[in-house]
Amino acid sequence: METRIDRIKKQLHAASYKLTPQREATVRILLDHEEDHLSAEDVYLLVKDIAPEIGLATVYRTLELLTELKIVDKINFGDGVSRYDLRQEGAAHFHHHLVCLECGAVDEIQEDLLEDVEAVVEKRWNFQIKDHRLTFHGICWRCHDLGADKPEKDA
Amino acid sequence: METRIDRIKKQLHAASYKLTPQREATVRILLDHEEDHLSAEDVYLLVKDIAPEIGLATVYRTLELLTELKIVDKINFGDGVSRYDLRQEGAAHFHHHLVCLECGAVDEIQEDLLEDVEAVVEKRWNFQIKDHRLTFHGICWRCHDLGADKPEKDA
DNA sequence: TTACTAGTTAAGAATGATTCTAAATAATAA
DNA sequence: TTATTATTTAGAATCATTCTTAACTAGTAA
Numbered sequence: 001m002e003t004r005i006d007r008i009k010k011q012l013h014a015a016s017y018k019l020t021p022q023r024e025a026t027v028r029i030l031l032d033h034e035e036d037h038l039s040a041e042d043v044y045l046l047v048k049d050i051a052p053e054i055g056l057a058t059v060y061r062t063l064e065l066l067t068e069l070k071i072v073d074k075i076n077f078g079d080g081v082s083r084y085d086l087r088q089e090g091a092a093h094f095h096h097h098l099v100c101l102e103c104g105a106v107d108e109i110q111e112d113l114l115e116d117v118e119a120v121v122e123k124r125w126n127f128q129i130k131d132h133r134l135t136f137h138g139i140c141w142r143c144h145d146l147g148a149d150k151p152e153k154d155a
Numbered sequence: 156m157e158t159r160i161d162r163i164k165k166q167l168h169a170a171s172y173k174l175t176p177q178r179e180a181t182v183r184i185l186l187d188h189e190e191d192h193l194s195a196e197d198v199y200l201l202v203k204d205i206a207p208e209i210g211l212a213t214v215y216r217t218l219e220l221l222t223e224l225k226i227v228d229k230i231n232f233g234d235g236v237s238r239y240d241l242r243q244e245g246a247a248h249f250h251h252h253l254v255c256l257e258c259g260a261v262d263e264i265q266e267d268l269l270e271d272v273e274a275v276v277e278k279r280w281n282f283q284i285k286d287h288r289l290t291f292h293g294i295c296w297r298c299h300d301l302g303a304d305k306p307e308k309d310a
Numbered sequence: 311t312t313a314c315t316a317g318t319t320a321a322g323a324a325t326g327a328t329t330c331t332a333a334a335t336a337a338t339a340a
Numbered sequence: 341t342t343a344t345t346a347t348t349t350a351g352a353a354t355c356a357t358t359c360t361t362a363a364c365t366a367g368t369a370a
Contacts, residue, residue, distance in 0.1 A: 018366090020318065040356080055320040060357065078231050080328075081356070098282050109280065113272045118291070120268060126296035127253050127262075133290045136273075141281035173337085175347065195327080210349045215328065235357075236327070 004031060004089070011069055025051035026062045030072060030086045037075065037083040037106055077106070077135070094131055100140035107140065159186060159244070166224055180206035181217045185227060185241045192230065192238040192261055232261065232290070249286055255295035262295065 008027055009019040019027075029046045030038070038046070044059045063084050066072040073085045073094055088095065088110065096109040118129050163182055164174040174182075184201045185193070193201070199214045218239050221227040228240045228249055243250065243265065251264040273284050 016317095018317075020365095022319075053320080055322095057321080057358075058319060061318090064358095074233065076231050076233050078229065078237075082233075098276070098280060101285060107280065107282075109276070113275060117268045117272065121253070121264070121291060125253060125262065125264065126299070127255075127291065128294040128299065129291050130256060130293040132292065133288070135288045136276060136282065136284050137287065138285040139283040144281070144283065173346080175336095177348075208349080210351095212329075212350080213348060216347090 007089070008071055011071060015069055017065065017069075022047075022051060022054050022058050023062050023065075025054065026059060027066070027071075030066075030084065034086055035108060037077075037085060039081045039083050041081075043084065075133075094133055096134040096136070098136050098138070098140060100143055101137055102139050102143035105140050105142065162244070163226055166226060170224055172220065172224075177202075177206060177209050177213050178217050178220075180209065181214060182221070182226075185221075185239065189241055190263060192232075192240060194236045194238050196236075198239065230288075249288055251289040251291070253291050253293070253295060255298055256292055257294050257298035260295050260297065 005019075005024065005027060012019050012023070025047050026043060028050065029043055033046070036042075040056070040060050040063055043063065044054070044056050047054055047059060063072065063074070067074045067084070070087060073087050075083045075085060075094075075097070077083065077097070077099060085095075091110075093112055093114075096113065098107040098109065100106075114132060114134065118132070121127055122129055160174075160179065160182060167174050167178070180202050181198060183205065184198055188201070191197075195211070195215050195218055198218065199209070199211050202209055202214060218227065218229070222229045222239070226242060228242050230238045230240060230249075230252070232238070232252070232254055240250075248267055248269075251268065253262040253264065255261075269287060269289065273287070276282055277284055
């Protein structure tokens with residue numbers, strides 16, 4: 001069976017890049033931490049466990065390459081650090097985030113909620129949308145005073 | 156008549172801060188460049204013209220203070236630099252941005268397009284929204300090949 | 311084999327944005 | 341007045357990120 005790694009390897013080859021051991025180790029870390037919004041430093045520390053000889057600059061270069069190929073999304077929550085997420089396979093758009101002002105948790109929303117809004121923007125501002133970033137800041141269900149319910153699982 | 160500066164002075168006083176000459180000069184620069192998305196460095200260079208003795212650290216501190224008081228919005232387009240905009244008076248929410256991938260222009264959308272989306276998110280994810288950030292990336296009307304029309308003015 | 315080429319790497323230096331430190335100054339209160 | 345507190349400047353320090361250099365690797369041709 002073709003694994004996710006195999007498909008990423010193909011994507012690299014299609015763009016004339018190789019899946020070097022360092023790159024593969026980096027991708028494996030990202031696969032093992034799909035929802036964790038790791039910073040470059042985080043990735044570096046984790047990758048060092050499975051490929052101790054790797055350099056921080058290589059991690060940065062690899063993440064940049066993967067971002068260019070749209071295999072990962074580079075995100076920025078305004079804390080001065082870029083974070084990297086593996087993009088959902090086949091997803092045309094970036095997913096959205098819920099950032100809790102209380103506990104700092106970052107939850108993800110996979111659905112595209114913006115279809116209607118995008119139609120308005122494209123028409124009204126004559127702007128051809130390629131991608132979007134949407135983040136909500138507020139209080140998550142865990143931090144509500146009482147009677148907080150866990151939301152239904154992402155559809 | 157009460158000016159914008161006067162109102163900002165009151166907001167500072169209400170939070171036990173003073174409108175020092177350096178802070179006033181910084182605010183004046185922001186007022187003169189309302190739609191320009193200035194970086195801290197930009198603000199510093201401009202402010203130096205009207206208050207040459209000011210230090211860069213003071214500009215950073217002032218912008219941080221104004222951000223805390225929600226007088227300015229601190230934004231981040233992912234280029235490693237924070238930018239600062241005076242918030243529309245009375246606006247509860249951040250405005251949105253259209254970032255052109257071609258020419259780098261950043262246009263603003265003042266309307267709140269997200270009322271419906273927010274209602275869904277609050278209910279579905281049990282998340283109490285305080286603010287949001289929405290940015291579209293794409294091709295602006297100026298960069299379209301032909302027949303590009305300037306959009307209607309912001310309502 | 312040998313050389314040649316292009317891509318990739320590690321290490322550490324360099325950069326650039328931002329924050330911190332220390333000493334000075336200004337405003338305020340007693 | 342004195343004491344206290346907030347604010348400032350200048351420059352040092354920090355931190356994330358990028359750049360530079362030289363070494364290394366795989367592939368290819370002779």
